[in-house]
Amino acid sequence: MAAACENAPGRRMSTSDSNSPAAPGTRENANTMSINGRAYIVGAYEHPTRKAPDKSVAQLHAECARGALQDAGLAKNDIDGYFCAGDAPGLGPMSMVDYMGLRPRHIDSTDTGGSSYLAHVAHAAQAIAAGKCSVALITLAGRPRSEGSSGTQARNYGANAPDMAYEFPYGMATANGYGMVAMRHMHEYGTTAEQLAWVKVAASHHAQYNELAMLRDVVTVEDVIHSPLIADPLHRLDCCVVSDGGGALIVARPEIARSLKRPPVRIRGVGEAPKGQMGGRVDLTYSGAAITGPIAFAEAGVKPADIQYASIYDSFTITVIVQLEDLGFCRKGEGGRFVADGNLISGVGRLPFNTDGGGLCNNHPANRGGMTKVIEAVRQLRGEAHPKVQVPDCRLALAHGTGGQLGSRHVGATVIMERE
Amino acid sequence: MSTTERIIPAPITNPENQEYFDACARDVLLVGKCQACGEHHFYPRRVCPHCFSDDVKWVPAKGGGTIYTYSTMHRGVPVPYTIAYVTLDEGVSMMTNIVDFTPGTLAIGQRVNVVFKAAEDGTKVPMFKPA
DSSP: OOOSOTTOTTSOOTTOOTTSOOOTTGGGOTTSOOOTTTOEEEEEEEOSOSOOTTSOHHHHHHHHHHHHHHHHTOOGGGOOEEEOOTTSOTTTHHHHHHHHTOOOSEEEOOOBTBTHHHHHHHHHHHHHHTTSOSEEEEEEEEOTTTTTOOTTSOOOOOTTSTTGGGTGGGTOOHHHHHHHHHHHHHHHHOOOHHHHHHHHHHHHHHHTTOTTOSOOSOOOHHHHHTSOEEETTEEGGGBOOOBOEEEEEEEEOHHHHHHSSSOOEEEEEEEEEEEOOGGGOOOTTOOTHHHHHHHHHHHHTOOGGGOSEEEEOOSBHHHHHHHHHHHTSSOTTOHHHHHGGGTTSTTTSSSOBOTTOIIIIIOOBTTOOHHHHHHHHHHHHHTOSOTTTOOTTOOEEEEEEEEEOTTSOEEEEEEEEEEO | OOSSOOOOOOOOOOTTTHHHHHHHTTTOOEEEEETTTOOEESSOOSSOTTTOOSOEEEEEOOSEEEEEEEEEEOSSSSSOEEEEEEEETTSOEEEEEBOSOOTTOOOTTOEEEEEEEEOTTSOEEEEEEEO
């Protein structure tokens, strides 16, 4: 999963060693092919539904694609690249390309769970830089709310999943997997339930202005820690929502981006990295973001302090704290103190995050939060976030996702983007 | 915990891992040990995840360890249960359940010993209880 330079055969691939972050200056390194500035996000659309019992999943994908095309000012026949993940129904891209009547010359169905759509932005930029396509469509949609999905049920991936026999009997669901991460973080660093709660409090402050958000009530730290315990130490309000819906993005060549009427959002740096149990050397204190952050920042030629807005994957409150540390917004172990006292609230704190209300309050379509992370970052860079949460003159934003399970195995993906 | 016993889902086995569960039936916990690099690994594989040698033996663990982390699922399930990673004395950590303990007494770093419990189909799986 080399992120930035897979089309440089025979040359040193600065992002291919997952144990050593890319050296600063990757952007200018003539021996690597950087995607910095080679592609733009020109269309973004979040489906307004949060419950869709009367629609099919394929229909939701197509409605999202239509919305993103309309946003970009492009037509279906302009699309020559298509990207989707495991939420795409049937045979993934085969079914969806046929359903939508697309004629792409480049297809990618990388599935890294909820981070897939950040990886797709990276892959679309790579494909565009390599001349494989000019206008890439990325779609996500699902109906977990209508279908009764829950974060307390263990998922069965079948006998061929190599880890399944060793985990399924123990009831590894989503909530208790992240509960184990939170428990260890508290043990190692003294992180408190109140500090975790601040992440939800900040998200709720943003969600109050989003009329489509599932949870619009502003909550307090006390509300969170007095909500029912789900998987200790995580309470109900430490968990994201379960919602139907979806979203779509259009990524295009620079010349196309500049010909459109929307503010151009340039992709500057990307990173993706898996992290698992490492053959039993389990360490739940860090995530794939510890690898992707340095790679993406090096490619973009910026540092965490330069980021004005961050979309941070928020399946649970603990997810945000671990990733903020790993991305370098604070030191390892200080995430709890970093998020406390409203530091993530737009207009109040140092790092405005998830100004749509995030997965914690707004939307977590298909149980996959990566798409909406990119969409809200694009809104911020265009100056189209809600006025109450818009970061003034927002020029540089980061979106990061974690797909899979922080408690077992996952893939992190980071995208750094800039308004031109 | 609860007076009601949790029904343990049966492990979903395949040809590679059947030996592990055959050992569990004899109350033996196996871990992978690479004969090339000497490192243990878990869950056991036929190819070492560290050095990639295929000269791997599955060897009995001593059965003791410490709790690396844990979380009790309280809601959305018929019976609360506690998932955990236990770091075995062999140095590898494994996902498991902690059982047969007094609620409120668990702690990270606590010593535990393996105990084998029957899943719903009768297959025994390794769990841990306080030492």
